Amino acid sequence: MNIEVSGILGLLILIADIWAIVNVLQSGADTLKKVLWIVVILVLPVVGLILWFLFGPKG
Template sequence: MGIEVGGLFGLIILILDIYAIVKTLQSGASTGAKVIWVLVILLLPLLGLLLWLLFGPKGNKALT
């Protein structure tokens, strides 16, 4: 009858991962660093997002 909690959680993670990838590609980091971050985010969606928030390319203001 509606979106299940698991489906909603997955959708939120997908949106945040896309945001992280876009912000990574817009950052001033080297091309190699950008590629590595995008791969980490894609291969480990939740963990990659958390790692990006903590250690990602400088210039990301944690979802601002």
Template structure:
């Protein structure tokens, strides 16, 4: 049962990361690369996105 909840949590966080990536001011190529990384490597891609991913306008200052 715990693994099912963990999977749902990762899915929700991945969807959030993909949404944030697609609505960011990053270039189209960067959006494609980040989206593919998150889709192909859900846990590693999410962690990489949290650390290195494109930031919104509010975070760039």
């Protein structure tokens, strides 16, 4: 049971990270900020996603 739950949770985190990266790429931020946000999201998947959601580029 634990393997299935962690597998599903990992898949959900992966989907959320991909969604965040796509949104970063579509944002109006400059290239350096985009690259930095993508690196943060990739290196720290859960924490980076939360940080991006709170402090990332809007719109």
